[in-house]
Amino acid sequence: MYATGLAGGKPCVRFLAPSPPRPPRPRVLRRADAEFSKKEMLKFAIPALGISIASPFMTNIDNAFVGRLSGTKALAAMSPGSVLSDYILYLFVFLPRATTGLVARALPWGRPKAAQRLGTALSTALVLGTVLTAVYVFATPLLLNLLDVAPELRPGAGTYVRVRGLVAWAALMQSVALSGLLAAKDSLTPLKVVLFAALLNLLGDFFLCAWPFHWGIFGAALATSISTLMGFRMMWRALRRNRLMPGHLSMPKREELQPLLEYAKPLSVVILFRFMSLTFMAKCAGMMGTAVTAAYQVLANVIVLFGLFGEPLSQTAQTMLPGLLDRPSREARELMKNLAVVALGIAGSVGLLSAVALKASAQLFTTDPQVQGILRGTTMVPVTVASLILSQVCDGAMLAAREFPLVIKITVVATSFQVLLLMAATHFNWSLEAVFLSLSIRYWLFLAIVCWRCLTGCGALGRALQSRQREPALER
Known part of the structure; x- marks a missing residue:
């Protein structure tokens, strides 16, 4: 591009750099399109539900096989084993969460971006993931010592952590690839991959x-490790079919990490x-005690x-809200209203279902009558499940709005209060009821503050x- 003009009274030609392409401007929704968006929300959320619950469902299958066939001590050893193999991996969940936001915001610029x-x-x-695998292989005894695990549980817990840790890199990359597909609003492909991996895990549990x-x-x-590797391989092929496969993988540069760090740091x-x-x-x-530890492993x-029945709603908020929050938006209010109504219904029904499932299937996890009694008698579990589902929806909305400082403040305050309650419980x-009550209180604090800010128009x-500025009416 160029422009003509005068410089010192003489004609001149000035070359102008081409303007960067702009993402398409959001259009005004027709009434039919508004209804279609609601259908799209459910079409996205229902398969995402299967993705969310597949992994914890298989963990419970692992618990059932170990508890029934190897006894209470082995089931109790699964608790610190799960803390190290699953919870430490959860420390890096900022990567898939950030991936969802980054890919969703980049898609209007095209698939290559x-x-x-x-x-x-x-x-x-x-x-x-490679660093994490090395930590699992070489530092598992130190980690078990830091958790103050009982000596009789350490051999089983250490074995579980090391074997699972060998594929930590694949598990982390698979979760990032899955989030990329969800951000592209393709929830069916990763659902097929996750269900196949879950079936493979079930068969592996039986034979092994x-x-x-x-x-x-x-x-x-x-x-679990074998199914993780197979799931990672299939997810990689799915990226290629969806034209989301990156050209190559290399050590990321500082400037490339900047958009990721915007999400990752908070x-x-x-x-x-x-x-x-x-x-x-x-x-x-x-x-x-050992019996309570075994019961806690199952209940957690x-x-x-x-609780992950709320994760698809969180993913829906993170995928669909970002484009609606840059301006006063009737569509944003409609989406949040739909999410709130669905979340309340799911929270109540799933909380009740969890209580029925525990009372009806306690014997599937263990033959120990004491552990079975604890599983059937812990009443805070359904309350905690319902609270978690509602909290996830608020969490997804806050991440979509990128209100990271507030989320950090709420989390620090609520977690500190929970730790004080746990110290008092010790x-x-x-009883074990107090442990789960402390978790529910953490969710209640988060819910109360987020709802108050939404109702008062803050953030x-x-x-x-809450904005009531005049908006374009929906076309008939």
Whole structure:
């Protein structure tokens, strides 16, 4: 491009740099399109639900095989094993969370730009995952010592952690690839991959734990590791089919990491405190005896399994809200209203379902009558499940609005208060109910503050939801 003009009274030609392409401007929705967007939300959220619950569902299958075939001590060893293999991996969940936002915002510029953003996240996941695998292989005894795990549980827990840790890099990269596909609003492909991996894990548990090998906790960990590798391979092929495959993976440069760090820095603080919460809960339960520790392992995974019914709603908010929060938006209010109504219905029904499932299936996890009694008698689990589902929806909306400082402040305050409650539970010898009550209170604090800001119009999300500026009417 060029422009003509006068310089010192003489004609001249000045060359202008081409303007960068702009993403398409959001159009005014027709009434039919508004209805279609609601259908799209459900079309996205329902398969995402299967993706969210597949992993914790298989963890509960692992618990069932180990608890029934290897006894209460092996089931109790799964608790610190899960803390190290699953919860430490959860510390890096900022990567898939950030990937969802980055890819969703890059897609209006085209698939190559989205693939570039995804490639940076995958490269970072490979580096961090490799370091994490090395930590699992060489530092597991030190980590078990820091958790103050009982000596009789350390051999089983150490075996579980090391075998699972060998594929930590693949698990982290798979979660990033999955988030990239979800950001592109393709929830069906990753659902197929996750279900295949879950089926493979189930078959592996049977052959390696029950018949013919009888390898117990080692067999459960090996089955999970094999299914993780197969799932990663299939997810990689899915990226190629969706034209999201990055050109190559390499050590990311500082300037390439800048968009990722915008999400990663605040999210890593939030996740660190949430990890501390889960770790203190497991440690508090571990000081109540072997039977309580075994029961806690089952109950914690039941909460994760049923609580993740809210994760698709969180993903929906993170995928669909960013484009609606830059201006006063009737569509944003409609989307949040739909999410709130669906979340309330799911929270109540799934909380009730978790209570029924525990009372009806306690014998599936263990033959120990004492552990079965604890599983059936812990009444805070359904309350915690419902609270988690509602909290996830608010969490997804806040991440979509990029209100990271507020999320950090709420998380720090709520987690600190929970830790104080757990310390009191240990000091005064309170029951396992107090452990899960402390988690529910953390969710209630988060919910109360976010809802108050939305109702009063504070922050980016509150302004978008409460603004009454004149908006273009929906075309008939």
